[in-house]
Amino acid sequence: MTVTLYVPRDAAALSVGAEEVAQAITHAAATHGEQISVVRNGSRGLLWLEPLIEVATPAGRIAYGSVAPEDVPGLFAAGFLRGGAHARLLGPTEEIPYLKRQERLTFARVGITDPISTADYEAHGGWRGLRNALALSGADIVEAVIQSGLRGRGGAAFPAGIKWRTVLNTTGTIKYVVCNADEGDSGTFSDRMIMEGDPFVLIEGMTISALAVGAEQGYVYLRSEYPDAERVFEAAIAAAHQAGYLGDDILGSGRTFHLELRRGAGAYICGEETAMLESLEGKRGMVRFKPPLPAIEGLFGKPTVINNVITFASVPIILDKGAKYYADYGMGRSRGTLPFQLAGNIKHGGLVEKAFGITLRELLYDYGGGSASGRPIRAVQVGGPLGAYLPESQFDTPLDYEAFAAIGGMVGHGGVVVFDDTVDMAQMARYAMEFCAIESCGKCTPCRIGSTRGVEVIDRVRQGERREANIELLRDLCETMLHGSLCALGGMTPFPVRSALDHFPEDFGVPGKAAKAA
Numbered sequence: 001m002t003v004t005l006y007v008p009r010d011a012a013a014l015s016v017g018a019e020e021v022a023q024a025i026t027h028a029a030a031t032h033g034e035q036i037s038v039v040r041n042g043s044r045g046l047l048w049l050e051p052l053i054e055v056a057t058p059a060g061r062i063a064y065g066s067v068a069p070e071d072v073p074g075l076f077a078a079g080f081l082r083g084g085a086h087a088r089l090l091g092p093t094e095e096i097p098y099l100k101r102q103e104r105l106t107f108a109r110v111g112i113t114d115p116i117s118t119a120d121y122e123a124h125g126g127w128r129g130l131r132n133a134l135a136l137s138g139a140d141i142v143e144a145v146i147q148s149g150l151r152g153r154g155g156a157a158f159p160a161g162i163k164w165r166t167v168l169n170t171t172g173t174i175k176y177v178v179c180n181a182d183e184g185d186s187g188t189f190s191d192r193m194i195m196e197g198d199p200f201v202l203i204e205g206m207t208i209s210a211l212a213v214g215a216e217q218g219y220v221y222l223r224s225e226y227p228d229a230e231r232v233f234e235a236a237i238a239a240a241h242q243a244g245y246l247g248d249d250i251l252g253s254g255r256t257f258h259l260e261l262r263r264g265a266g267a268y269i270c271g272e273e274t275a276m277l278e279s280l281e282g283k284r285g286m287v288r289f290k291p292p293l294p295a296i297e298g299l300f301g302k303p304t305v306i307n308n309v310i311t312f313a314s315v316p317i318i319l320d321k322g323a324k325y326y327a328d329y330g331m332g333r334s335r336g337t338l339p340f341q342l343a344g345n346i347k348h349g350g351l352v353e354k355a356f357g358i359t360l361r362e363l364l365y366d367y368g369g370g371s372a373s374g375r376p377i378r379a380v381q382v383g384g385p386l387g388a389y390l391p392e393s394q395f396d397t398p399l400d401y402e403a404f405a406a407i408g409g410m411v412g413h414g415g416v417v418v419f420d421d422t423v424d425m426a427q428m429a430r431y432a433m434e435f436c437a438i439e440s441c442g443k444c445t446p447c448r449i450g451s452t453r454g455v456e457v458i459d460r461v462r463q464g465e466r467r468e469a470n471i472e473l474l475r476d477l478c479e480t481m482l483h484g485s486l487c488a489l490g491g492m493t494p495f496p497v498r499s500a501l502d503h504f505p506e507d508f509g510v511p512g513k514a515a516k517a518a
């Protein structure tokens with residue numbers, strides 16, 4: 001009997017030896033005369049356990065991790081093809097608490113299916129949203145997305161359905177759907193995991209968006225540092241074309257949608273939607289003035305839907321199970337789920353999809369298991385490099401767009417980067433300014449020049465030079481950047497800087513609570 005094994009081909013798993021493990025298993029199976037079929041799946045998101053391999057047994061899938069090539073002979077000797085006991089045995093995959101307690105809507109299939117098999121996708125509920133959408137008018141699709149409460153997952157949390165309605169109602173024979181897969185935020189990897197682990201859900205979501213607004217061409221703008229995602233996604237586009245889910249006659253409906261992948265230019269600012277459009281048009285990634293909104297004059301001057309990977313990937317389930325099903329998850333105006341990404345100094349780093357409303361503390365301790373170093377967690381940056389640094393006193397804040405805004409933070413793309421009590425927050429404030437100086441597109445003065453001056457002022461503070469006066473100057477500069485910058489790179493860099501000053505003043509040499517480790 002052929003035994004099916006799952007060895008992830010996700011970049012995180014590959015980085016810790018999944019390819020070598022797959023080869024060792026294939027070699028050992030041949031030696032032992034065992035018939036096996038190895039599926040290269042996406043990662044389950046328990047990244048500290050990668051390479052996490054699974055064996056399909058009559059009792060369900062059994063997980064082993066972290067597996068090294070040297071473990072393979074012992075695994076065969078222990079009868080792991082039948083779920084045998086071994087030091088690396090984790091038990092039934094779905095029973096692992098980190099996974100069992102999640103609410104996976106967007107990531108429902110990641111790690112479960114063969115990422116580039118359209119049939120496997122269909123067998124696990126795929127394409128149902130698209131089939132439903134084909135029977136609806138554009139306005140009805142838009143209405144379903146509005147009713148679901150889905151907001152953009154790339155950072156700004158703008159309601160996706162409202163954006164789609166603008167594109168739908170803008171006259172024009174040519175419209176575009178563009179997916180922002182630049183994923184530049186620190187500590188984030190959910191876009192990559194979708195593209196490597198369940199690319200069809202993104203293809204399906206973009207196709208539904210195209211049907212809604214009347215677009216026939218779409219582009220995915222992919223972070224240049226994601227070669228594995230590029231390979232998997234290109235294969236998925238080809239398979240979807242082949243099977244009739246993309247092309248000139250989607251599932252015999254007479255509707256057309258073509259999708260192409262474009263590799264990004266490797267700059268953080270190219271994730272900003274208008275700079276991304278410039279880059280897609282073959283120009284240098286510079287931010288455009290708004291208005292006009294991209295929904296009215298976007299790619300090549302045409303009405304364009306721009307959404308993040310996770311936004312599009314959340315659409316199929318809405319069209320499949322209904323807007324209410326999705327909206328029943330979450331709290332307040334933050335409906336549905338968000339795939340949070342735990343990174344930095346955290347014991348159990350990985351992906352946790354939960355409904356909005358879970359607190360930061362629950363994520364950090366119930367899922368993350370505390371810091372990797374075993375030391376107290378002192379600060380957490382949520383929402384990428386422009387997010388505020390949050391102190392322990394704010395860890396009970398529920399992850400909700402409004403609750404985070406109320407404490408000066410942002411949920412953004414759901415990245416959570418953890419620091420223990422050895423962190424120097426003045427150094428982190430300097431890093432935020434330096435990041436802005438390096439990544440600035442240069443179009444406006446507060447960002448281009450302000451960030452460089454900001455680094456210098458922080459250096460003076462750290463050296464003890466006219467400390468009080470320089471801190472005042474730094475706060476003034478933050479105010480100018482906040483109000484005078486054209487886009488959120490310059491406009492939000494003050495958030496990490498000011499939060500470091502507000503919550504960790506002792507690190508700048510001014511009186512405050514002495515929380516930092518000696």
Ligand SMILES: Cc1cc2nc3c(=O)[nH]c(=O)nc-3n(C[C@H](O)[C@H](O)[C@H](O)COP(=O)(O)O)c2cc1C
Nearest residue numbers: 152153154180182183184271272273307308311488
């Ligand atoms: C400096 C900067 C970088 C950004 N980087 C990204 C990114 O990497 N990925 C992304 O989806 N959105 C990014 N955004 C947000 C986009 O401008 C835009 O709001 C988003 O793509 C819209 O999709 P959504 O509504 O689905 O979130 C960035 C914004 C700024 C200001």
Ligand code: SF4
Nearest residue numbers: 441443444447487490
């Ligand atoms: S804030 Fe910075 S990145 Fe944004 S437009 Fe101005 S110079 Fe460019």
